[in-house]
Each structure stands twice: as C-alpha cells, then as structure tokens.
Amino acid sequence: MASVPPPRAPYAEDPARSRGRKVPEPESRTRTPFARDRDRIIHCTPFRRLKEKTQVFVAHEGDHFRTRLTHSLEVAQIARSVATALGLDADLAETIALAHDLGHPPFGHAGEDELERQMSDFGGFDHNVQTFRVVTKLEQRYPRFDGLNLTWETLEGVIKHNGPVLEKLERPSWSAIAEFDAEYRLGLDGWASAEAQVAALADDIAYNNHDVDDGVQAGLFHLKELLDVPLIGPILAGVYREYPDVEPRIIRLEAVRRMIGAMVDDVLTETRRRAEAAGLASPEDVRNLGGPLVAFSRDMVEDLGQLRAFLMERMYRHWRVNRTRSQARRILAEMFQLFMTEPDVLPTEWFVRSQKRDEAGRARVVCDYIAGMTDRFAIEEHRRLFHLDVWN
Incomplete structure (x- = not known):
C-alpha cells in the first residue's frame, strides 16, 4: 500500500502566494510558478552543458563518473523526496536543486580556483554568484528580459540556500548580487525558505x-x-x-x-x-x-x-587527481591570459561584448566565456588556440 504524503506544513512556501517575478508575466495555465521555474531551468543552455562538466574527474576520464548534470539530477531527486516527506513544496525544492550548479566552470573545483585566481584583480569569481548571473542575466532566450525571470522564491533559494549572505556583499565578487538586490530586494540578511x-x-x-x-x-x-x-x-x-x-x-x-x-x-x-x-x-x-x-x-x-x-x-x-587539477588550471590560465591580451581571437559574439570596456569589464567577459565551457570544449578550445596542427 502506497504511503500517503503528509499534509502541507504551515511553514511551506505556497506557489499561489509567490512574490512574483521581477518582470511581471501572465501565469501559466498548466503549471505553478515554481514548476514553471523548474521547466525554464531544464530547457536553458547552461543546464545542458552540465552534462560535460565535472567535480572531481574530468569528463573524458570515464563514462560512469558523475557529471554536474547527473549530480544535479540526484540532488533534485533527494530534494523532492525530502520536501514531500516534510510537507513542503516539492517543485520549489527541486527547482533550486536543479539550478544550484549552473554557474560552475569546467574542471570542477580546479576550474573555480583558477578563475578566482585570474579574476583576483578584476572583481573575483564565485560560482554561487555566477549561478545567479546565469539565471538573471547571462542566459538570453526571451524577448522581454535577460535571464530566466524566475520567481522571487527561486532566486532567494539560489543565492541564500546556505544561509544569510548580507555580509558577503562587501566582497568584490558579490557586486552583481548587491546591484540586483538594490533593484529587487531578496532579504539577504535572513535565512532562505x-x-x-x-x-x-x-x-x-x-x-x-x-x-x-x-x-x-x-x-x-x-x-x-x-x-x-x-x-x-x-x-x-x-x-x-x-x-x-x-x-x-x-x-x-x-x-x-x-x-x-x-x-x-x-x-x-x-x-x-x-x-x-x-x-x-x-x-x-x-x-x-x-x-x-x-x-x-x-x-x-x-x-x-x-x-x-x-x-x-x-x-x-x-x-x-592532483595531476588532472594541474592540467586543468594550466588550460584555463593560458586561455584567460591569451583572451585578455588578444581579445580578437574570441568568437565574434564574445569579442563584441568585450569591446568598449575597461580592463576589468573585458576580464569579466572572458571569465563568463570560460566559465560557460564544458570540460571537453575547454580542452578542444585550448588545442585550437595553442597547437598549430589544429586549425578547425
């Protein structure tokens, strides 16, 4: 006999009482606001790229090791099960779980460490902030707004799932959060849902x-x-x-x-x-x-x-693992430095974005380009840039 889910907890988020979206939109006829957020995340390009981004091992090292995509799916499954058992909104928990790794660069923590090092003089790098920038700015697929225009509750969960973050706003790498919060308050001094x-x-x-x-x-x-x-x-x-x-x-x-x-x-x-x-x-x-x-x-x-x-x-x-991390850091460092000194070797879209910017602005464009790469693409891009026998 199937178990009966517990009643909704009084402290659960209610999609019917969502605080809405930064850019107002008509409600979906078939989905709650949180389920709609989930679907937007699943269909966005950065989510698909997670299939060849890794945490410990590099994607080409084996087909059976977890990638960021399989990890995100496992997290979402556990989150949905736990939320259901606690009488919480399972769609919202699942949505935040699916989104939590969208800002990770290639090569797992090694890639994050190297981008943080390269960006140390240009505002820094933080994968949680990058995830937020992906869903609020970098992903461009709608005519009326940049990002995914997710609900307030999802955005809050993306940036605050580990606790209050108000004190982090003083860090240069968190300037994007401070700017967004000035326009659309997310209650950064409190705990998330x-x-x-x-x-x-x-x-x-x-x-x-x-x-x-x-x-x-x-x-x-x-x-x-x-x-x-x-x-x-x-x-x-x-x-x-x-x-x-x-x-x-x-x-x-x-x-x-x-x-x-x-x-x-x-x-x-x-x-x-x-x-x-x-x-x-x-x-x-x-x-x-x-x-x-x-x-x-x-x-x-x-x-x-x-x-x-x-x-x-x-x-x-x-x-x-140390050897892989060392190789990964060198790949990203060499590409970052090349793109900074010769931005005209960037793909046209990214080269255009880098123009008419100061050095810090150009570094952020380069960082965004590299952070969006998969492991495999980063390896191939590095070969194209640094090996004369690779021309396509």
Missing part, C-alpha cells in the same frame, strides 16, 4: 555518497578501506554480513543506497524536531528563525566530518 534549505542538504547527501561510489570505481581506494570510517563503515559491514557472496559492485551500490537512506532519515528527524520546538507557523518564521531549520543531527555532522576527511586524504588529494 525551508525548500531552499532542503536543496542545500540534498546537495550534501548526494556528493558525499557519489564521491564514495566514484572513488572506489576509479581505484583511488578499496571498498574495504571504508569499514573503519564512521557512518559508511557500519553500513558496509552490515551489507557484507547479509550478502557474503555478492560481487563487490553490488556491495558498493547497496552500501551507498543505505547511506543515502540513513542521511535522509537523519535530516527528516532533526528537521521535524526543530520545527516542533520552534512552533513555526509560516514561511517567514523560517526566514526569521535565526538559524537553519533543515539540518543534520550533531552525530551525523561529526560522522560526515570524518568521512570527508577520509575522502580528502584518499581521493581529493590523490596524485592522479
């Missing part, structure tokens, strides 16, 4: 689990080395006891599946406890709570800290 917080925790759940999965598949560490790691260790031991004769691949997948379940159960229990203790009666109560509503328990936070320490030592700092 419960749905946005769900999307943030779903991101944590997804990447902790798929990094374990991908790390084992890549041969960076063996599955049995995880037996001494909190959270995953006891779960893995239980799977080995129940299925002593099952092949390692199935053992790995079953352990990851159970760890996702354990983390989801922990979030649900802790969030319900906090909601009951706070006596929340409206979405604004969530924003004014003074701390996160959606959260892991203290024990789970400690266990995840030890798991992340293991992954940092055995995966993120592995010499093979």
Whole structure:
C-alpha cells in the first residue's frame, strides 16, 4: 500500500502566494510558478552543458563518473523526496536543486580556483554568484528580459540556500548580487525558505555518497578501506554480513543506497524536531528563525566530518587527481591570459561584448566565456588556440 504524503506544513512556501517575478508575466495555465521555474531551468543552455562538466574527474576520464548534470539530477531527486516527506513544496525544492550548479566552470573545483585566481584583480569569481548571473542575466532566450525571470522564491533559494549572505556583499565578487538586490530586494540578511534549505542538504547527501561510489570505481581506494570510517563503515559491514557472496559492485551500490537512506532519515528527524520546538507557523518564521531549520543531527555532522576527511586524504588529494587539477588550471590560465591580451581571437559574439570596456569589464567577459565551457570544449578550445596542427 502506497504511503500517503503528509499534509502541507504551515511553514511551506505556497506557489499561489509567490512574490512574483521581477518582470511581471501572465501565469501559466498548466503549471505553478515554481514548476514553471523548474521547466525554464531544464530547457536553458547552461543546464545542458552540465552534462560535460565535472567535480572531481574530468569528463573524458570515464563514462560512469558523475557529471554536474547527473549530480544535479540526484540532488533534485533527494530534494523532492525530502520536501514531500516534510510537507513542503516539492517543485520549489527541486527547482533550486536543479539550478544550484549552473554557474560552475569546467574542471570542477580546479576550474573555480583558477578563475578566482585570474579574476583576483578584476572583481573575483564565485560560482554561487555566477549561478545567479546565469539565471538573471547571462542566459538570453526571451524577448522581454535577460535571464530566466524566475520567481522571487527561486532566486532567494539560489543565492541564500546556505544561509544569510548580507555580509558577503562587501566582497568584490558579490557586486552583481548587491546591484540586483538594490533593484529587487531578496532579504539577504535572513535565512532562505525551508525548500531552499532542503536543496542545500540534498546537495550534501548526494556528493558525499557519489564521491564514495566514484572513488572506489576509479581505484583511488578499496571498498574495504571504508569499514573503519564512521557512518559508511557500519553500513558496509552490515551489507557484507547479509550478502557474503555478492560481487563487490553490488556491495558498493547497496552500501551507498543505505547511506543515502540513513542521511535522509537523519535530516527528516532533526528537521521535524526543530520545527516542533520552534512552533513555526509560516514561511517567514523560517526566514526569521535565526538559524537553519533543515539540518543534520550533531552525530551525523561529526560522522560526515570524518568521512570527508577520509575522502580528502584518499581521493581529493590523490596524485592522479592532483595531476588532472594541474592540467586543468594550466588550460584555463593560458586561455584567460591569451583572451585578455588578444581579445580578437574570441568568437565574434564574445569579442563584441568585450569591446568598449575597461580592463576589468573585458576580464569579466572572458571569465563568463570560460566559465560557460564544458570540460571537453575547454580542452578542444585550448588545442585550437595553442597547437598549430589544429586549425578547425
């Protein structure tokens, strides 16, 4: 017998009471405002590009490793399930989850670090701000406005899903947020909706689990080395006891599946406890709570800290990963410097954008061009620019 979803929580966002869009539009006849936002994200070009953007591994290193696209889909699935279980608006949670990585450059964290380095004298680079710029400015597909003209609640969730950001407005890399907020207030001093917080925790759940999965598949560490790691260790031991004769691949997948379940159960229990203790009666109560509503328990936070320490030592700092990161940084650095000194080698559309700008403005155009690249395109573009045997 199928379970019955819980009633809508009093602190859930109500699409019928959305604060609307910066540019007013007629409502859809078939979708709520939040579902419409989701569809706009799915159909936008930056979302499609996520299929060849990576986090740890580069796209060409294997077909089975997660990309930003598969990661975003996993985050969206977890966010929708958690939001439904908590009586929240699942469309809004899913929408924010799908959008959260749109601003990431190629080559994962290595690419972000290099663009931050190259932009240090020109206003900086922050992938969360870049995501916001993508959905409010850079994506151009509508005749009446730049960006996707998403609802206030989605924009709030995109930029505030990890908590208040008012103090970040002093950073040069956050100037785009400050300018937008001056025209269209997003309440940057408060917490985001419960749905946005769900999307943030779903991101944590997804990447902790798929990094374990991908790390084992890549041969960076063996599955049995995880037996001494909190959270995953006891779960893995239980799977080995129940299925002593099952092949390692199935053992790995079953352990990851159970760890996702354990983390989801922990979030649900802790969030319900906090909601009951706070006596929340409206979405604004969530924003004014003074701390996160959606959260892991203290024990789970400690266990995840030890798991992340293991992954940092055995995966993120592995010499093979370091070598890939080094190559990625050089590719982006060389392209950035070339485009800055010779902007006429940029594609025509981007060259036109770079004209009649000061050095900082030209750097931002170059940064936007590079940040939008996929891993594969960045590698190919670098070859076209720096290898004489490649002319097309």
